[in-house]
Amino acid sequence: MSRSAGWLVLAVAFVVGAALQGLTATPGYAGFDGAFWAVAVASLVLLWLELAVVTAAAGATAGLRPAPVRTLAATGLVALGGGILAVVVPLALPLYVVLALCVLPGAATERQPHLGFATFRYAPLRAVLAVIVSLAVSILTWVVAFASGLFLTGTIGGIAMWLWFGIAGGLQLVWWSHLLVRARTRATASVSR
Structure with missing residues (x-):
């Protein structure tokens, strides 16, 4: 996948993922036996698949070539x-x-999942900045989730919340993928010297 195609896939994944996850917030499930758990499992599976697509597309924007099986396994464990x-x-x-x-x-x-931590060795200021921004965005995401549940209820609130989750998480994954490429390039350069 090319870098520009990665951005297109990210945009489609944000919108489609938000629409599908928003459907899990549709009112009326509570009246059915076991519906809550079925919807919760469906939401987790949707999260896993969306995370896999977004991870692959974010890696593509940085010039990485994600392996489909490894991507599914890693994102499945994370989800x-x-x-x-x-x-x-x-x-x-x-x-x-x-x-x-x-x-x-x-x-x-x-x-090599640990390769992401090499970012702290080869680009420490950028990595620390990425951690601070990621924490701030995660906390802001809780506020957005609370506000969307308070002011926008049902399916519309679910779509708004999941659209924010997708965009915030996807752009952070793009940033961390670029940091990984920078760390890998610097690590390779330091080994070849």
């Missing part, structure tokens, strides 16, 4: 871990998001 953490310790989600942003580009492309 499952995020779902469990959201239930068990919801306040830890912003830190988990930063960890996922750091690990996903390397896990999806290089078979």
